[in-house]
Every structure is written in structure tokens, then in C-alpha cells.
Amino acid sequence: MLKPLDPLLHSELRLAVISILIGVEAADFVYIKQHTGATAGNLSVQIDKLYKAGYIDVEKGFVGRKPRTLCKITDVGRTAFKQYVDALKDYISVKEA
Amino acid sequence: MLKPLDPLLHSELRLAVISILIGVEAADFVYIKQHTGATAGNLSVQIDKLYKAGYIDVEKGFVGRKPRTLCKITDVGRTAFKQYVDALKDYISVKEA
């Protein structure tokens, strides 16, 4: 039987966010917005969900006078992502074992 | 920029259905239901969506006296699945190129 897919990650935008954060030390709101093409509203909501799940850390501050929201994946997020990818492989037959 | 994910396939149950159908000549409702663990209602709805999108063929008939709904992936479905998997790989970094 196929493993269930973490609904928090099985969402195009949230998955895109995690996908970006996996590859970098940290990324801010504007960067993520540009690289996902998401609207600010949608992104704000999804970042919040990831934060509340403990999948990412969110640090709101200022750089100069402009607000900046910095996001960073957590260990919990990294683990969840790994599990999600692993489960997903069963669906898309990319399994090597 | 990340490619958009076909919303018809980016659904746990529909993806599971296609995943099953990719590997076999055909599969019936009961078989798919058992292998996905889905409720009949949910499965019925999702099979219908895949059918209406032309991703699968659905043949309703009888085997002996019992009704049987036979599903088979179409070329359209196969192509869509391939594209979906390809797009998805960008998100989950399983890209080989």
C-alpha cells in the first residue's frame, strides 16, 4: 500500500518554498516570492503554515529601514521533506531499491 | 523558476490511481480501492475526474452478475504523468541533468 503524503508538503507552493529553502542557508520573503511567482498574500499564508508546523524558522526584522522576513528550514522540516520525497517516490516510480 | 504542477495529478488519490494504472494493463474499481485504501465515494469522484480529463478510460460492465468498472490509462494520461513527474523532480531535487 502506498504511504500517505504529508498534506503540509503536498501543496505546490509550500513544496516550492521548502524546495528553495533546502538548497540555501536562508531566504527572505521577497526572494521566495520572486522564485515561486506566488502572490504575496498566498505566500504569507503558506509561510505561516510551515512556521506553525515547525518546518521553518521565520525571523522578522529590518534591513536598513525596510522590513525583511527571513526564512530558514528546520531539522523538523528537513526530516519531513525527506520522508515526503521518499513516500512520493513510490507514487512516481523513481524508487531505486 | 519552478514549473507548475498539473493540479489534476497533484492530488494524493488521483496520483495513486494513475500510479497503479501506469504499471498494469488495466485495473478495476475494487482493486484500486483496495490498493489505495480510499473510500468508494472518494474514489468514484476522482476516477470520474481523471476520465473527464481524458487521462483514463473507464469501462463499466458486468463480470458474471456483478458490476465491474475497469480503468485503463490513456496516452494522454501517460504523457501528463510523465510531465508531472518531470516537473516534480525540480521540486524534490531528484533531477539527474
Add this chain to the structure above:
DNA sequence: AAAATTTGGTTTATATTATAAACTTGTTTA
């Protein structure tokens, strides 16, 4: 042989989710 149960579904109602539109607050720029 009625009644109850099971099989193989479909229809419909509900709960969740994703998404964008509208709004807020502060900052440049004209």
C-alpha cells in the same frame, strides 16, 4: 421465502484548502 447483509458503486453535503483581493504600515520619489 423474508429479512438482513454484502457488493459495487453514485450523489450530495461538508469541511478543508488554496488563492487572490483588499487592506495596512511605513518609505521613497515627484
Add this chain to the structure above:
DNA sequence: TAAACAAGTTTATAATATAAACCAAATTTT
């Protein structure tokens, strides 16, 4: 100093997933 812009947040709406309720026929139980 008013208009436009930047960086978000809040809220309303549209879409989606999901299961509950339902149906018809067949099978099993009493």
C-alpha cells in the same frame, strides 16, 4: 505633500478533497 511603492497581513471567495448518505442488485442468514 501627495502619489506611488515596498513588504507584508487579513479576509473573503472559489476550488478541492473527502466522507456520509444513498441506491440497486446479489448473496447470505434465519
